[in-house]
Amino acid sequence: MPIMLNALHASAGRRQALRSLGAGALALAAPGFARAALTIEIIGGNSNQIPITILPFGNEERQKDKVSEIVQADLVRSGWFRSHDVGNIGKPPVEPSDVDWRQFGTRGATNIVIGNVVERSDGKLAVRFRLMDVSKQSQRTGFSYTVGVEQLRATAHKIADVLYEELTGEAGVFSTRICYVVKAPERFELQVADADGGNADFILAHREPIISPAWSPDGTRIAYVSFERRKPIVFVHSLADGSRQVLANFEGANSSPAWSPDGSRLAITLTRDGVAQIYVMAADGSSISRLTNSQSIDTEAAWSPDGRTILFTSDRGGSPQIYRMPSGGGNAERVTFEGNYNVTPRWSPDGRSFCFIQRNSGRYNVAVQELGSREAVLLTDGRNDSSPTFAPNGRMILYASEHNKRGVLAAVSRDGRIKQRFSDTGGNIREPAWGPLSKSR
Amino acid sequence: MKKLILLMLASLLVTGCATQDVSEQDKAAVEQRDLLEAQRKAEEEEARRRAQLSREQEEVNRRLDEERRRAAEEAAKARSDAEIKALQNPSVNASSLDIRSQLKDPNSAVSKRSVYYDFDRYDIREDFTPLVEAHANLLLQNASAKARIEGNCDERGSTEYNLALGQRRADSVKRALMVLGVPASRIEAVSYGEEKPKALGQDEDSYAENRRSDIMYPGNE
Numbered sequence: 001m002p003i004m005l006n007a008l009h010a011s012a013g014r015r016q017a018l019r020s021l022g023a024g025a026l027a028l029a030a031p032g033f034a035r036a037a038l039t040i041e042i043i044g045g046n047s048n049q050i051p052i053t054i055l056p057f058g059n060e061e062r063q064k065d066k067v068s069e070i071v072q073a074d075l076v077r078s079g080w081f082r083s084h085d086v087g088n089i090g091k092p093p094v095e096p097s098d099v100d101w102r103q104f105g106t107r108g109a110t111n112i113v114i115g116n117v118v119e120r121s122d123g124k125l126a127v128r129f130r131l132m133d134v135s136k137q138s139q140r141t142g143f144s145y146t147v148g149v150e151q152l153r154a155t156a157h158k159i160a161d162v163l164y165e166e167l168t169g170e171a172g173v174f175s176t177r178i179c180y181v182v183k184a185p186e187r188f189e190l191q192v193a194d195a196d197g198g199n200a201d202f203i204l205a206h207r208e209p210i211i212s213p214a215w216s217p218d219g220t221r222i223a224y225v226s227f228e229r230r231k232p233i234v235f236v237h238s239l240a241d242g243s244r245q246v247l248a249n250f251e252g253a254n255s256s257p258a259w260s261p262d263g264s265r266l267a268i269t270l271t272r273d274g275v276a277q278i279y280v281m282a283a284d285g286s287s288i289s290r291l292t293n294s295q296s297i298d299t300e301a302a303w304s305p306d307g308r309t310i311l312f313t314s315d316r317g318g319s320p321q322i323y324r325m326p327s328g329g330g331n332a333e334r335v336t337f338e339g340n341y342n343v344t345p346r347w348s349p350d351g352r353s354f355c356f357i358q359r360n361s362g363r364y365n366v367a368v369q370e371l372g373s374r375e376a377v378l379l380t381d382g383r384n385d386s387s388p389t390f391a392p393n394g395r396m397i398l399y400a401s402e403h404n405k406r407g408v409l410a411a412v413s414r415d416g417r418i419k420q421r422f423s424d425t426g427g428n429i430r431e432p433a434w435g436p437l438s439k440s441r
Numbered sequence: 442m443k444k445l446i447l448l449m450l451a452s453l454l455v456t457g458c459a460t461q462d463v464s465e466q467d468k469a470a471v472e473q474r475d476l477l478e479a480q481r482k483a484e485e486e487e488a489r490r491r492a493q494l495s496r497e498q499e500e501v502n503r504r505l506d507e508e509r510r511r512a513a514e515e516a517a518k519a520r521s522d523a524e525i526k527a528l529q530n531p532s533v534n535a536s537s538l539d540i541r542s543q544l545k546d547p548n549s550a551v552s553k554r555s556v557y558y559d560f561d562r563y564d565i566r567e568d569f570t571p572l573v574e575a576h577a578n579l580l581l582q583n584a585s586a587k588a589r590i591e592g593n594c595d596e597r598g599s600t601e602y603n604l605a606l607g608q609r610r611a612d613s614v615k616r617a618l619m620v621l622g623v624p625a626s627r628i629e630a631v632s633y634g635e636e637k638p639k640a641l642g643q644d645e646d647s648y649a650e651n652r653r654s655d656i657m658y659p660g661n662e
Binding site: 209211212225227230231232252253255256269271274275276297299300313315319320341343344357359364383384386387405430431 | 636
């Protein structure tokens with residue numbers, strides 16, 4: 001059931017007056033289980049943060065999820081905002097007419113967010129917020145949402161997305177989801193969570209390893225490699241109903257699924273004809289063709305956002321390096337040249353650069369490189385960082401790292417200035433993949 | 442009175458029978474134990490003997506076994522299907538017992554199952570060729586046995602590249618066994634990449650332990 005968002009005032013005509021939120025996409029098909037609480041800790045920060053003052057929403061204290069707190073946490077954790085404290089101002093304003101502009105001006109506030117949560121007679125909640133520009137003494141943007149109580153958290157993330165986009169000019173990713181593998185003794189879980197680590201739940205669990213989860217471009221399915229049949233097999237798992245199908249189960253290893261941008265095909269790695277090579281299959285498994293033809297390991301295919309080019313890892317030159325080829329196959333051209341171990345290429349959403357893992361003096365770190373440049377910029381300094389994945393707005397790169405000898409998720413901004421670490425209560429966390437922007441934004 | 446005597450007689454008879462039963466059971470149990478003991482001793486002796494044999498001698502044995510097997514097969518062909526079944530079952534059991542005991546015997550060359558590799562390499566180092574040859578012989582001597590080679594990597598670097606590298610490692614052992622005459626159909630090569638580390642430390646010793654192919658015998662472990 002879609003939820004309608006009514007714009008209170010569309011700012012400068014840039015924003016659509018009506019937006020809808022696909023509520024169904026928020027529900028996960030997995031059974032309710034103990035949730036791993038992930039929290040984000042910011043290690044470094046952007047020196048040029050946007051100040052924002054998010055005031056408590058009217059009546060929000062009656063709900064379990066406090067909207068203003070979730071919104072503030074999202075924005076501050078992104079590293080692009082700092083919370084500007086205005087001290088004790090008495091009862092916070094809820095309507096624009098309540099705002100004492102002078103009071104906020106003298107306390108140095110520039111952007112304030114006000115809002116309220118109203119319980120309707122049908123049991124639903126009306127959540128309303130406005131971003132107010134103190135210097136102009138006017139509203140910049142504002143929306144109203146009618147939601148069920150269980151959607152309050154998701155609504156807060158939506159509000160954070162709107163504020164982020166309004167103030168930075170780029171799409172927010174607070175409503176997106178991530179998936180990753182939790183490795184416990186004798187148990188592997190493929191989990192899906194909100195981008196902030198909240199609402200974590202598993203979609204698959206068994207005793208054998210699970211690796212290489214990959215979101216379909218529309219966010220409805222996840223392809224992954226499972227060893228549950230005592231060898232690596234590629235599955236495609238539907239999030240809506242938990243159903244899944246074997247995509248590739250050929251002799252030898254089946255691995256490294258990567259969706260084409262239109263979701264119709266997947267590149268995969270097979271060893272059925274000898275050494276690991278890259279193949280392309282229809283997403284329904286109906287056709288298969290071989291893309292690479294070498295005597296070396298070719299794996300980790302990644303499609304460019306325009307679908308024309310594939311980056312992949314190959315050791316054809318004697319050490320694993322990243323190569324580029326047309327997505328229909330053909331001549332491959334080496335693109336990494338620094339050091340003797342460059343692996344796991346992942347495109348930035350704008351298609352202009354890619355991140356990857358580079359070995360430097362025995363350490364494995366996330367690096368980023370512009371296409372057409374031969375220079376890699378090192379972004380992290382862990383001992384064994386792996387599996388980098390771009391946020392769908394291109395601003396952050398999520399990756400697997402280590403902390404206190406355990407696998408943890410970490411994120412670094414594209415420019416290396418913001419560093420975040422996810423912590424959780426137990427298990428080793430590995431193999432993250434950041435999901436797409438939800439279509440109905 | 443007459444009745445009482447009859448009753449006593451009857452009970453004596455019963456007791457007598459019972460006593461005899463127990464003693465016969467004991468005897469059977471003892472004989473069974475002796476048999477098992479002899480069998481165990483024979484097996485141990487066999488394992489010890491095999492371990493002491495050089496590879497050339499094993500090769501001779503292998504040929505002899507092969508000839509014996511062929512002779513048995515030819516003889517079996519002449520018999521009825523039912524007889525073949527009766528003949529084959531004990532022979533299969535004997536050979537799997539033989540594999541198991543050899544794999545377990547610490548003095549046997551095949552008790553070692555792991556081939557180790559240098560970093561980012563998958564070629565079989567010279568010091569592991571005798572081990573691979575011993576396993577090839579075991580497989581050649583036991584025509585029904587199948588091997589499963591599991592390739593592994595240390596935890597560093599790319600999960601997917603390590604999966605491909607682990608497959609290369611398993612395949613290198615498979616190929617070496619094939620060169621020594623083991624049919625490809627009896628060898629399965631799989632990779633676990635970096636997913637199943639044997640050593641959990643984050644040091645070079647642990648990494649070296651995890652860069653490994655293990656030769657497994659499904660059904661004979």
